[in-house]
Every structure is written in C-alpha cells, then in structure tokens.
Amino acid sequence: MKTNSFFQKAFVVFSLLLLLNAFLSEVNAQVERVEPPFWWSGMKNSEIEILFYGKDIADYKVSTEEDVVITRVVKTENPNYIFVSIETKNLQPQTLHFNFSKKNRVKFTQAYELKKRKENSAAREGFTSADVMYLLMPDRFANGNPDNDSVEGLVDKLNREAEGGRHGGDIQGIIDHLDYIKDLGATAIWSTPLLEDNDKAYSYHTYAQSDVYQIDPRYGSNDDYKRLAEEMHERNLKLIMDYVTNHWGAEHWMIKDLPTYDWIHQFPGYANSNYRMETQYDPHASAIDKKYCEEGWFVKTMPDLNQSNPLVLNYLIQNAIWWIEFADLDGFRVDTYSYNDKEGISKWTKAIMDEYPNFNIVGEVWLHNQAQISYWQKDSKIGALQDFNSYCPSVMDFTLHDAIGNMFKEKAGWGSGMQKAYGNFVNDFLYPNTNNLLVFLENHDTGRFNEIYKQDLQAYQLGLTLIATTRGIPQLYYGSEIGMRGDKGKGDGDIRRDFPGGWESDEQNAFQASERTELQENFHSFTKKLLNFRKNSKAIHQGNLTHYLPENNVYVYFREFEGEKVMVVLNNNEEKQTLKLARFQENLNGTTTGKEILSGKQLPLNDELTINGKTPMVIQL
Incomplete structure (x- = not known):
C-alpha cells in the first residue's frame, strides 16, 4: 500500500509539473510587442495589418470579441510572429480585444485601441516653396535635458570629447530654441532621425535604427516629439521627419529575430552596396550590378530591407502613417531614396500621398545629373520612358549644390563662375515641378560651405541669396547662419560640430545676439534679413x-x-x-x-x- 501511495503522489506531482509547464508556456507565449501599437478610425486605407510578436504565438488561433472583420492572417516560418489584418471602415474609436486560442479555449487576450483621428488630418498641408527648411542634427544642436544624456540599456554613452560620440543634444534643446529658428526666418525644421539607434558607436546620427516606433530615450520620449510638433505649430513652423525606408540597424529587434528570411536582402548574409544608383535606370545595366546597388547593404551595420516582400512594405507604410498621425507631421525627408527597391518605394510613397494628398516628401537622390535626378520626381517624363513613376513630390537639387561648391571662387568663363548657376537652371525643363526641388548650400553629409569658402561672408551672401530667391525650397544647415565651419576631410564629426551655446558649459552662446562675435553677427543679420523678406514674397x-x-x-x-x-x-x-x-x-x-x-x-x-x-x-x- 505504501508503494502504491508513493507512486500516486509522484504521479500527482508529475501531473502538476506538466500543467505548470503548459501554463508557463502559455504565459511565455503572450504578446511581447504589438505594431503599430494603436491605430485610428476613419483612415482612407481602412485595412490595418497588426503584427503580434511573442514566443510561438503563431501556434494560436486569433479572433476578436467585437464584431470586427479579420480579413487576413499571415504566419511565417518564424513562429514568434503573426500578422493579423482587420477592416476598420465602419468602426468607431474603441478598444478592441484579440483572443488567442488553442483547442477552442482562449488562452490570453490582447487589447488594441482605435483612436479618434484629428479633424482634417487627411488635408494637412506639407512644406512648400513658401518655406525655408532649417536642417539640424539634434545631438549637436542643444542639450535641453542633461538627465537623458546616457540611458541604461543603450550602449553608446555621453562622450562630448569624441567627434563621433553622443554629445547630449535632444528634443528639449530644439524646443528651447524654436523662437531663435523662427526669428531667423526659417519656417520648417528637418531634424535628422530621432528614432532609437542602439549601435555601439556613432549612434548619434540615428540612421541605423533599432526600434522604429520609439524615439531614442537619449533624445526624449514619443510624447516629447509630439510636444515638439505642438510647440512648432503654435509658432507656424512645420516639422519634417527624416525617414529611413532602405535599411534598419543591425541592432533592430526584428533583425535579431527575422520574421522571414527575405525580410532583408541576403546573399546569403551580408554584401555591400556598390552605390551605383545609375543601375536603377540604365537600359544596359547587368542584372548583378543592379542587384548589388538595390539589395546590397549601405554599410555592414545597416541590413537592407526588402520592400518587394509585401509584409515589409506594408510595415513601412503603416509605420510612416503612424508617425504622421501620432506626431502631426508636415513632411518627410526620405534617406537614400534611390537605393530602395524601385517599385517598392514607389508604392510606399503613393500610399502616403493617397492618404495625405497635400503632404510633401523629399527624396534624397544624391546624383550629379539633372536627367537622372528628375527620373525620381513624381510624374517625370524621363521615368515614364521606363513606365516608372516614383510619386515622390520633391527631390534634392544636388547639381546646384555641386556648382555652388566652386562657382563663387571662379572668374567668368564659358562654363565657370556664374555661368554654372545659369547652366543648372537651363536644364529645368527636365523636371515636372521645379518649385518642389530642395535647394541648399550644404547638408549634414557634405562639406560645410563656410569651410570651402574659408568663412568668406561675401561668398555666403551670394550663395544664400541664390538659394533663397531662385525656384524651389531653400534648406539652411544649422550654424551656417553664424559662419560655422567644418572640414569633411576630417570626418563627419567635424561637419557636425556643436552649436555654441547649446550646452550650459559653453563659453559662448551664439543663440544670443549679445554674445556673438562681430563676424557671427554679420552672418546672422544677413541671413535673418533675407529669409524674413522671403517669408512674404509670393513672387519668390x-x-x-x-x-x-x-x-x-x-x-x-x-x-x-x-x-x-x-x-x-x-x-x-x-x-x-x-x-x-x-x-x-x-x-x-x-x-x-x-x-x-x-x-x-x-x-x-x-x-x-x-x-x-x-x-x-x-x-x-
């Protein structure tokens, strides 16, 4: 009897352990991430695809407690993902409940909120040729909150002594100086990316993102970004987000647990881009050259996203729309636009412009030939020759930038000096919309104008007058208005110097007229006078x-x-x-x-x- 009793007790314990293990397995399977984290009712594209992520979550059947049509459920080779599409056309703002079941029993439930959309959200007006865009790098502009300079869990810590390190600038620093930017005469701000980048080094540029639904905590929070937009709109300023469709960072949580093998381009594994964007439209290009441009990784720490995968493309479309709605954005600048899958980026752009017909998107198309640049602008006749339309309203006038780098040093000649400016605009017949070209002296990737011209105020006055009064949308790089220099030959850190006065410990505060040197004030006063005139000139x-x-x-x-x-x-x-x-x-x-x-x-x-x-x-x- 004693022996039987022992076995009975052992059986009970064993059964309890099995039940506990099953329970823990179900607990572990519960949702770890939901993306988009919430959505809005009343969107033109009313179908939303929700990503649920958790251990072995694909083993469960998904249903809703509400009368909601689930239009599609996609499971991939990775059981930790399930993509659930629902129709929101007739749904009012509410909280939905997704049930995850196994063997006809609900094991756990995930709430999902549909929010009320802002009134007239779809009709928002993007940046136009009436604007002047102020480009800043948040890490190098101003430190408004020293408490977030280094953050636990993010590897790259504050090191202001390192040119490639984190210097501590943040969203609060931008907010603190909005009045300065408005007074200068700028009407829009393009900030380089603010989303989380957990690279071990050089993370301040934030183009290798590790979470595209999260502002990097060293810059602030999602609510801080939303507050930035609110503060700007109170001042009639527009906020332009720097968006990256081509790649993520190697530290992105999805890269570490890919939903599908072809979520990124693999060769297998890593291969670098050849950077030859010409292969995207070259009628004589070899397939392998085109493949390595489009599918090769920009650098080893930036895995290349595969926009030809419908799950990837839809994820990127929804993420972009989510940020427009959440933060009330006025435009996108899209990084490395012409490196993307050509058809994929066209669909991405069209989806956003269909949702927001008056929005604006400028694509970085870093080419040196007007015909090639114009290929990427919406309704390009050159693109149409290959039955291609990018739907991208605006592109960057890099040929004008190229000319500006030399023209003010040169004597008159058949193709030198001011003839370079004339020659650039002669080719405007190639563009479908010249008013929607971004014109600039420099940006965060190029040599500083005031370095190239040795802080020559007269050259700056000529250059700024040209971009501020010709066709298109002028963009000013932070610090140029006080004569800031930076040598591209010394590395990117040198062309991304800290704005003097953005840190409490700075010896000089160039945000204040009283502390500027005579030369800085001469640069600033000229910029302010010209840009504020431009604000009110419809002729310009x-x-x-x-x-x-x-x-x-x-x-x-x-x-x-x-x-x-x-x-x-x-x-x-x-x-x-x-x-x-x-x-x-x-x-x-x-x-x-x-x-x-x-x-x-x-x-x-x-x-x-x-x-x-x-x-x-x-x-x-």
Missing part, C-alpha cells in the same frame, strides 16, 4: 523665373507673380560692375525705381545699375 514662392546669360560674371534674374516683381543681381567679381538696364526691359517693363531689400535703399532704375564687387542685390520693383 511661386513666381515665374526669367534669367539672363551672365555677363562679366554677373547673373541677373527676375521672379514675377500676380504683379509682384523681384530682380536679383549677383556680382561674382571682385570689382564693381555697371549694368546697362536696357537689356532687361522685357522684365523691367519701364520700371524706374525699386527698393533694394538687403541695404534698405531706394534705387533709380533708369539707364544703368552699379553693383559693388562680390555683392548680391534683391530689388523689389
């Missing part, structure tokens, strides 16, 4: 551009809109020049006076106009 925003062949290194052009006329004269000579005004009568049309905006002087415009050496004029006729 929308006007027809008529330009004249440069003579003696002097470039003259006019902007005209609904009776408003602006004449721009750029003298790239060291010496004074006198212009015979009869040549420009088709635009002057008998006008005899004008106000020169930069000096504030009234000018007679009868027979001749004299302009000092290395000087711009912006004349309101």
